[in-house]
Amino acid sequence: MRAGYFRRHRTAMLAGLVFGIAAVLVPLAPWNDSAGRTPCPGHTGIVVAAGTDVSAGAERQALINTWNSQHQDDPDLQARIVEISSVADLQRSQLAAVSEAYGCDYDVLMLDAPWTAEFAARKAIVPFPLPHGWDGDFLRELRQSVTWHGTVYALPFNADVGLLYYWNDARRQAPVGLPDLLGQAAEAVTAHGFPAGYALQLADYEGGAVNALELIWGFGGDVVRDDRVVIDAYATQVRSALAAVHANLPPQVAGIDRTSGDATEEYSIQAFEARQVAFMRNWPYAFRTLAADPRMRAGGRLRFGVSPLPGPSVLGGQNLAISAYSRKQEQARRLVEFLTDQKAESQLFDCGGFAPTRESAYEAPRPCTDSPPGEQPIGQADLTQLAVQIRQAIARARPRPMTPAYQEFSEVFRRCFRAAAFQPGEVDVDYAAFARLLRAAYSGRPVHTDPDRPCG
Numbered sequence: 514m515r516a517g518y519f520r521r522h523r524t525a526m527l528a529g530l531v532f533g534i535a536a537v538l539v540p541l542a543p544w545n546d547s548a549g550r551t552p553c554p555g556h557t558g559i560v561v562a563a564g565t566d567v568s569a570g571a572e573r574q575a576l577i578n579t580w581n582s583q584h585q586d587d588p589d590l591q592a593r594i595v596e597i598s599s600v601a602d603l604q605r606s607q608l609a610a611v612s613e614a615y616g617c618d619y620d621v622l623m624l625d626a627p628w629t630a631e632f633a634a635r636k637a638i639v640p641f642p643l644p645h646g647w648d649g650d651f652l653r654e655l656r657q658s659v660t661w662h663g664t665v666y667a668l669p670f671n672a673d674v675g676l677l678y679y680w681n682d683a684r685r686q687a688p689v690g691l692p693d694l695l696g697q698a699a700e701a702v703t704a705h706g707f708p709a710g711y712a713l714q715l716a717d718y719e720g721g722a723v724n725a726l727e728l729i730w731g732f733g734g735d736v737v738r739d740d741r742v743v744i745d746a747y748a749t750q751v752r753s754a755l756a757a758v759h760a761n762l763p764p765q766v767a768g769i770d771r772t773s774g775d776a777t778e779e780y781s782i783q784a785f786e787a788r789q790v791a792f793m794r795n796w797p798y799a800f801r802t803l804a805a806d807p808r809m810r811a812g813g814r815l816r817f818g819v820s821p822l823p824g825p826s827v828l829g830g831q832n833l834a835i836s837a838y839s840r841k842q843e844q845a846r847r848l849v850e851f852l853t854d855q856k857a858e859s860q861l862f863d864c865g866g867f868a869p870t871r872e873s874a875y876e877a878p879r880p881c882t883d884s885p886p887g888e889q890p891i892g893q894a895d896l897t898q899l900a901v902q903i904r905q906a907i908a909r910a911r912p913r914p915m916t917p918a919y920q921e922f923s924e925v926f927r928r929c930f931r932a933a934a935f936q937p938g939e940v941d942v943d944y945a946a947f948a949r950l951l952r953a954a955y956s957g958r959p960v961h962t963d964p965d966r967p968c969g
Contacts, residue, residue, distance in 0.1 A: 556618070558591035559844050562608060563623035563831075565599035567778075567798050570883070572865030576857050580848060589841070592848055601625050601719040605920055612637035612838070620839040621849060624667065625719070626658040626830045626912065627919040633661035634917035638834040640664045642846055650855065650871045654907055657915065659832050667832035668853045669870035671861055673796050674906040675727055675826035676819050678803070683707065683791035688823040691731030694792065695761050699768035701791035709770035710761070712781040712790040715931065720777060722927040723827045723913070724794065725934075728754045730911065731824035736926065737914040742955055745948035755942070758934045774935045785817075794822065796829075797903050801866030805889045815895060821906035828910035830870065863896065868903050875900045918957035925954040929968035942968050 566573045577592050584590035598604045605628055611618055612632065624632060632638045643665060647656070655669040677694070683701040688694035698710025713728075714720045729736060734750030735743050744751060761768030770776070770790050778795055782802055785793040786809065793799075800819055803809050809816050833849045835842050851857065858869040864881035878896045916922060929950065933942045947968045953960050962968075 557588055558593060559620045559841055559848050560618065561592060561594045561621040561623060561833075561848070562597055562611075562619040563594050564601065564604045564625075565596050566594075568801070568861075568865030568867060570864050570881070572861050572867070575864070576852055576860065580851055590844055590847075595619070602920070608632075609637075612836070615838050617836070617838045617840055619836050620841050620845040622834045622836055623670065624832050624834055626673075626828070626832060627915070627923075629659055629667055629832050629834065630661050630915050631917040631919060632834065633664075633666040637837055638666050639837050639842065640666055641668060641835065641849075650873050651853075652870055652872060652907060654828060654910065655830065655870055657912055658828070658830065667834035668849055670831045670833045670853055672868040672870050672903075672907060673829035673831075674868060674903060674910045675723070675794055675822050676797060676800070676902060676906055677822050678785060678793040678795055678799060678817055678819050680705075680707075680788065680791050680817050681815075684818065687820060691728070691822075691824045692757065694823050695757055695768050698792050699761060699766050702767045705791065707788065707791040708767065709784075709790045710766075710768045710792060711773075712770045712776065712784050712793040712795075713773040714776045714778055714781055714794070715773050715934065716775050716777055717927060717931060718777065719923060721931065722923040723829065725927055725930040726827055726913065727794070727822065727824065728758070731822075732757065736951070737955065740915075742948050742951045744951060745944040748942075748944040751944070752942070755930075755933050774931065797868045797899070798866040800899055801891065804891050804895060807889055810889065819899060819902050821902060821909060826906055826910045828907060828912045830868070862900070868907070875904050914955065916955050916957075918955060921957065921960065922951065922954040925950050925960055925962075928962075932967045 561577070563573065574594060577594055581591050597607050605625065608619075608622055608624070608628075609631075612635065622632065622638060624638075629638075641659075647665065651669055652672060655672060656665075659665055659667040659669055677688075680701075683697075683705055685697050685700065688697055695711060701707045701710050713724050715724050726736060729747070729751055732750045732754040734747035734754060736747075737743065758769060760766070763771045770781075770784065772780070772784070776784075778799065781790070781793050781795055782799050784790050786803065786806060803817060804815060833852060835845045835849065839845055853870065855871055855873050858871040858874040859878070861867040862869040862874050863879055864883060869875065878893075878900045880891060880893055880896055913919065914922060929942070929947050950960055950962060950968070
């Protein structure tokens with residue numbers, strides 16, 4: 514499985530490099546409008562720009578295949594996915610570069626939840642036509658992520674929320690709060706022989722920002738509230754979160770996996786499968802990856818469990834928006850509605866492991882009848898239990914800060930958090946300076962920091 518992973522992501526990295534170069538060159542491409550720019554070339558069919566599909570059965574492509582078979586007599590409705598990068602930060606940069614160049618290369622943009630505000634504010638996407646109004650079957654928690662200044666700009670394709678994965682023999686009881694989880698993780702090292710207790714993803718990428726937010730929330734702190742940066746008002750709680758990271762990293766104890774500072778989701782999954790960690794924070798798609806592995810079963814029963822995090826998780830997901838520069842906006846609308854209808858959302862969950870965006874998909878999940886060869890099928894009971902855990906986690910989750918300058922905010926936030934969390938010894942953070950930097954980034958103002966003191 515690891516070899517397959519590296520083959521898959523080697524392709525994704527090469528694709529990311531190609532499209533990264535293209536994103537740099539696109540601003541040189543001409544455009545035709547009232548300013549006298551010349552037209553960019555058109556393309557046949559509908560093009561969806563997206564990140565790498567992490568589902569076990571490539572279910573996004575399976576949905577596209579179904580759509581194409583239903584419209585095989587109309588070349589203008591044939592759709593294809595262009596996977597631009599496996600890294601969220603690079604996806605956003607490449608999509609932004611194409612949009613800034615008024616590029617008509619893509620018709621549908623798959624946007625990470627916090628990017629919708631940015632692309633709406635820069636008018637790179639159009640308000641989504643809702644001829645019949647907002648569909649009440651969509652999860653109510655997701656509407657904020659597709660709305661900017663009261664207008665819906667996208668439809669939610671898949672939700673995402675942090676879940677706690679644990680080896681059954683490692684968990685003493687359902688943890689009550691994050692400190693209790695870290696305590697049980699440390700116990701698992703000494704009592705059950707795990708090399709490390711808890712796998713986080715705190716590398717310098719968007720997943721690192723998500724994990725850092727959840728750590729701060731788990732200790733009662735906050736970073737942004739009611740459109741205001743408040744991290745300085747919660748300095749005590751943030752300091753507790755940072756102290757917990759310090760106290761649980763080797764050589765003190767191994768409550769937190771020593772590699773968490775460089776880990777991404779896939780790395781943590783591999784460590785969990787290899788029984789290198791007792792607990793793991795990860796997204797819902799990890800369940801299908803783990804459950805499909807025969808090593809993760811004993812007598813037909815799963816050797817691991819899953820539950821909501823013992824504290825708020827970040828509410829994530831991907832939204833489908835129509836590019837403002839698409840020549841095929843009506844066709845794009847029809848495709849987006851197909852990809853987010855009830856049947857599609859059920860398929861994304863049942864066969865792909867994605868968290869669906871519709872209530873109906875949680876109510877009656879059915880085991881996938883088309884599992885890839887060699888994959889262990891997931892039974893009805895496990896699938897139903899997973900649906901319950903995801904829905905509970907979403908109900909407790911919180912969105913990331915909503916600002917058109919979210920990317921800049923995220924970069925400043927995680928840079929400061931990582932500097933404080935992983936430098937040797939306890940770091941004395943200047944929380945007033947930290948807050949000033951975050952306020953500047955949140956509002957889109959330039960941020961200049963000293964590399965030796967990234968938090969002020």
